[in-house]
Amino acid sequence: MIQIYNGTLTSKERVLRTFNHEKADRVPIGYFANPGIQKRVAAALGVPADKDSVNDALGVDFKGLMPAYTGKPLFTAPGPERHVHPLTGAVTRWVANEDGGYWDYCDFPLAEADDEIIANWPVPDPDDFDYDGLLEKCKAYGHKAVYFGHPGISDVMNNTGMIRGMENIYMDLALETESVMALLDRRMKAELAMFERALDKCRDYVDFIWTGEDLGTQRAPLISLDMFRAQIRPRHQPLIDLASSYGKPVMIHCCGSSSWAFEDFIEMGIRAVDTLQPEAADMDPA
Template identity: 30%
Template sequence: ENILRRLKVDVRGALVQLPSEPKPEIGFENETTLVYHDEWGIKWAKPPSSLYMDPVGAPLKGELTAERLANHPWPDPDQEGRYIGLREEVERLRNTGCAVMFSLYGLGILDMALMIHGIEDTLMDMGANPAAIEDLFGRITEFQMRVWTNTLEVLGDKVDVCLHSDDLGSQATSMMSPDMYRRLLKPRHAELFAHIKKSAKTDVKLLLHSCGSVRSLIPDLIETGIDALNPIQVGAA
């Protein structure tokens, strides 16, 4: 808090909690690489040379069928452990006199799909198997909508900004064409963002975080209902 005030930062951020159940499976591979599987079934690993846990195993990698999607053990958005202490934490942040920004612990719709189905498979299937991708995007969207419903019910009028993170750009261009974004992802973004604003107790602002070059998508992003975009990555094309 002292550092934030020294730097004149006037926003404080909070996250929804990880679920208390089920407990993640944590262990070691090759005696030195820390690994665990999260509630989505995604495998994460941290070798000694790394500073971070990185996703290394996609549970639905390979052929994406309706049967695999239906049988996958999807996480429970109503798990009570996610929401323990949120109200108290946000009230503490509100008492600083700063604006309060809140986000889910996980990533956005596309980001989660990339980790669940694999980067290459997801990007290929957006063109080759769009029906399965729409199903996958829909399941992720439904989960996030439910978590936002529960979160905003707990937070009441204590939040000013809702942050959604979905990395839609590379260094050179967007991860998909504007036309593909309009067909597959834009409807889900619009649905989610409208739900967040409807569920909020106050006139919250919707901030979208996306790394990379999203210049070609900005007109469509505005139409989804966002109020601000972060960052404006001038080093990207």
């Protein structure tokens, strides 16, 4: 197998040094791609197209985990050509392209929903996850840097937009639609409880927490700083505080022109930003 990146530190050591603003042997590496890109990268590297083979060849430092859901099904797909996300109820359809295709969001089940439907939209119970199995996976990852979470954790706009529609969620934030705000807070409360259980079970093996909130287009912010501070920041803060109480740094995924929020990120206790898009407005790394 081709090994492109070598170093004198383990992945865990490298990542933790970087979070602590200490010099490492190289920059930590993360990698995610759609299936079409994955096949091309694997072919260029001369390795199988499975995730582990490509990650090993690239020297990826991270291993991500979330506890498996073990509760009863919360949602059913609305049709034979649709998939439904088991935890959020977001619906996707297959869109073919020359590289194969991808699952794209559609239907938006809460787009026309009344307050009662929104108020009763299912949210996973934090007790319905396999925390013991999570611990076993943590132990198996050895020298890799292990994180809990993903860009959809605590995410207000995208996650809700996938079931409500993006135009609707922006209006909901502006108008403070009561039923939608209550759904957001129910989801955040459940996620926070799930993370607390996971961290309590696996505190000796987890290195950082990954959350997300896309805040920019390629040209400008998606929302104002005032709206960020009123509606977004308070809903992210409890998870950051929880991570800090366990001594775990937090990385936030944030696409587009988003440097306008970085000072707030620092105040909130966020230690790293993923990703930096240098072609977006005001995102030159220098």
